[in-house]
Amino acid sequence: MRRIQWTRYAGQPLPPNTKLITRPGKYGNPWKVGDGATREDVVARFESYLADRSQHPEVAYPSDDEIVRDLDGYDLACACNHHGPCHGDALIRHIHTLNLLATTGGAR
């Protein structure tokens, strides 16, 4: 599972075994760059939200179970380049944590 850079404008098809996580789309980052928020800010906000969703009950993001069911084992494609942070990295870390909890018997 890794993050790949993909943009619809470059003309290449989405590679096999890859799920698109850009906006619009249910796995896009609910927080957007702009209004003083940098890419680092919105990725940190998203990662913090995944760790504790009670911070933002107004955000309707797919559940942990749904995330694992839909994305685990796939590469995640986002338009972000590899040099900066991306919410896809946060998603991959989150899925690893969920899998670790599942295999060690922790509650998901």
Ligand SMILES: [Zn+2]
């Ligand atoms: Zn991204």
